Amino acid sequence: MGVESDLRPRGGGLSTWFARRVSSPGFQKWASRLPVSRALVRRDGAEVFDILQGFVASQVLAALVELGVLRRLLESPVTARHLALSAGIETDRMAALLQAGAALGLLKRRRDDTYALARKGAAIGGVPGLEEMIRHNHGFYSDMMDPVALLRGGAETNLSAFWPYVRGRSAEMEDGAAARYSTLMARSQELVAQDTLLTVSLKGVEKLLDVGGGSGVFLSEALRRNRRLEGMLFDLPDVTPLAESAFERAGLRGRVTVHGGSFRDGPLPAGADAISLVRVLYDHDDETVVDLLGKAHRALPPGGRLIISEPMSGGGRPERAGDVYFAFYTMAMGTGRVRSGGRIGEMCRDAGFVSVKLRTARRPYITSVLSCVRPG
Numbered sequence: 001m002g003v004e005s006d007l008r009p010r011g012g013g014l015s016t017w018f019a020r021r022v023s024s025p026g027f028q029k030w031a032s033r034l035p036v037s038r039a040l041v042r043r044d045g046a047e048v049f050d051i052l053q054g055f056v057a058s059q060v061l062a063a064l065v066e067l068g069v070l071r072r073l074l075e076s077p078v079t080a081r082h083l084a085l086s087a088g089i090e091t092d093r094m095a096a097l098l099q100a101g102a103a104l105g106l107l108k109r110r111r112d113d114t115y116a117l118a119r120k121g122a123a124i125g126g127v128p129g130l131e132e133m134i135r136h137n138h139g140f141y142s143d144m145m146d147p148v149a150l151l152r153g154g155a156e157t158n159l160s161a162f163w164p165y166v167r168g169r170s171a172e173m174e175d176g177a178a179a180r181y182s183t184l185m186a187r188s189q190e191l192v193a194q195d196t197l198l199t200v201s202l203k204g205v206e207k208l209l210d211v212g213g214g215s216g217v218f219l220s221e222a223l224r225r226n227r228r229l230e231g232m233l234f235d236l237p238d239v240t241p242l243a244e245s246a247f248e249r250a251g252l253r254g255r256v257t258v259h260g261g262s263f264r265d266g267p268l269p270a271g272a273d274a275i276s277l278v279r280v281l282y283d284h285d286d287e288t289v290v291d292l293l294g295k296a297h298r299a300l301p302p303g304g305r306l307i308i309s310e311p312m313s314g315g316g317r318p319e320r321a322g323d324v325y326f327a328f329y330t331m332a333m334g335t336g337r338v339r340s341g342g343r344i345g346e347m348c349r350d351a352g353f354v355s356v357k358l359r360t361a362r363r364p365y366i367t368s369v370l371s372c373v374r375p376g
C-alpha cells in the first residue's frame with residue numbers, strides 16, 4: 001500500500017525507554033499512589049479493561065436482540081422472571097443478561113426491579129438494518145475467534161462464503177446468495193444513502209450510474225431528492241432483478257435503466273455523467289479496484305464525476321470504526337480492505353481523475369465520501 005501524503009501520522013507515542021518504564025508493574029504501583037498520576041493510571045486501566053471486555057459486551061447485545069428483549073421492552077417494562085418464562089431461560093440467568101444490558105446503558109433498572117429500555121437501547125430499533133447486522137455479526141465473530149489465524153490468511157471464513165463475489169466466484173453463486181446479502185445491504189443502505197447525499201450535491205448531474213448498486217436503495221434516494229435526475233444501476237445479473245422490482249415498487253422504473261454484468265469481465269455501461277461506488281471498493285483487492293477505477297474513468301465523459309462512499313481507515317490518524325471493525329470485517333471477507341481517503345484519492349488520481357475531495361464524515365462508522373472529476 002502506498003504512503004498517504006495527506007494523512008501522515010502526527011508525532012506522539014511514548015519513547016521506547018519511557019514505554020518500558022510504564023509497562024513495569026513497579027511503575028504502575030508507584031504511579032497509582034501519586035496524586036498526580038493516580039487518575040491517569042485508573043483511566044488507562046479502565047479503558048484497557050473496556051477493550052478486553054468488548055467481545056463479551058457485543059455478545060450481551062447479540063443475546064438481547066436474539067431473544068427479542070429490546071423489542072419486548074418497547075411494550076412495557078418487565079421483570080427478569082417474566083422474560084425468563086417466555087425465553088425458556090432460568091430466571092437468575094435472564095436477570096444477569098438484563099443487569100448486563102443495564103450496565104452497558106442499553107436498559108434501565110427501575111426501583112421496582114423491572115427493566116425498561118434506556119435511550120441507547122431504544123435507538124437500536126430505529127436504525128434501519130442494525131438488528132440484522134447484529135445477528136449477521138455472529139459469523140464474523142466466529143471468524144475472529146482465532147485472530148492470528150485470520151491474520152495469517154488462507155482459511156475459508158464465514159464471511160467469504162456470505163459474500164461469494166469477493167473471489168470472483170459470482171458465476172457460481174448458490175441460489176439465494178445474492179438475495180441474502182442484498183437484503184442485508186438494502187436495510188443498512190438507507191443511512192449510507194442519507195449521509196452520502198447530505199455530503200455531496202448532485203446538482204448539475206443528469207444521469208447517475210450506481211455501480212454495485214444492489215437493490216437500488218441509494219439510487220432511489222438520489223432520484224427522490226433530485227427530480228430531474230435519471231439513473232442507471234449496474235450489478236451482477238443475480239442482483240439486478242431485485243433492483244428492478246424495487247424500482248417498480250417505488251414508482252421509479254421509468255427513470256432508471258438496469259444493467260446486469262460484472263465489472264471484472266467487461267466495461268461499465270456508458271451514458272452517465274456521474275458514477276457512484278457505494279460500499280464497493282472496500283470489498284476488493286487493489287488490482288480489482290485499480291481496474292474498476294480505470295473503467296469508471298473510461299465510462300465517464302470529460303467533466304464527469306465519480307463519487308465514492310464507504311467506511312474508510314483513518315490512515316495516519318487511526319480511528320475506531322474504520323481501523324478496527326471494518327478493517328477486520330473486510331479481512332475476513334478474504335479480498336477486501338479498508339483504505340484511507342488519502343489512499344483512495346491517490347488511486348483515483350492514478351486512474352486519471354482530478355479535483356479529488358474527501359468530505360468530512362458526519363458519522364465515520366456509517367460512511368465517508370470522496371469525489372473527483374474526469375478532466376475535460
Ligand SMILES: C[S@@+](CC[C@H](N)C(=O)[O-])C[C@H]1O[C@@H](n2cnc3c(N)ncnc32)[C@H](O)[C@@H]1O
Binds near residue numbers: 235
Ligand atoms: C457491499 S455490496 C454494496 C451494495 C450497495 N451499493 C450498498 O451500499 O448497499 C457490494 C455490491 O457490489 C456488487 N458487486 C460485487 N462484485 C461485482 C462485480 N464484479 N460486478 C458488478 N457488481 C458487483 C455486489 O453484487 C453488491 O451488490
